[in-house]
Amino acid sequence: MPDNMSVAQRSWTMSQIRSKNTQPERMVRSYLHAMGFRFRLHQRSLPGAPDIVLPRFRTAIFVHGCFWHAHRNCRYATRPQSNRSYWKQKLAGNATRDKRNRKKLIAAGWRVVTVWECEMKHSSRNIQERLLRILEKGRAR
Secondary structure: OOOOOOHHHHHHHHHOOOOOOOHHHHHHHHHHHHOOOOOEEOOOOOOOOOOEEEHHHOEEEEEEOOOOOOOOOOOOOOOOOOOHHHHHHHHHHHHHHHHHHHHHHHHOOOEEEEEEHHHHHHOHHHHHHHHHHHHHHHHHO
């Protein structure tokens, strides 16, 4: 199925998609801040430039969009009907890169937490409790 937009329209549309400071990411940051945690954003010195880094707890948090990171069995992770081969390769590449960065961080002694966009839509309270449990374990170390 061909794309229903011109190249210029598609380029503009894609340029409007945020990769940093997304709404789910801002929500997680807000929860952490309200719980008294301090953090760094987008540490480029770490593999994958995690969205949120808590250096004191050696914890890296990625807030992933279900579509862009190919969240398995998620209703928000659908593939576009046009240009299927491109999207299959693009989204698989994103997922592969995520796994590689996760392994590198773990090998370097970091704990890695992934928060999915769909989790934020359904139950933000569960996200807050999950983050608190993970970080409390880090305090006990």
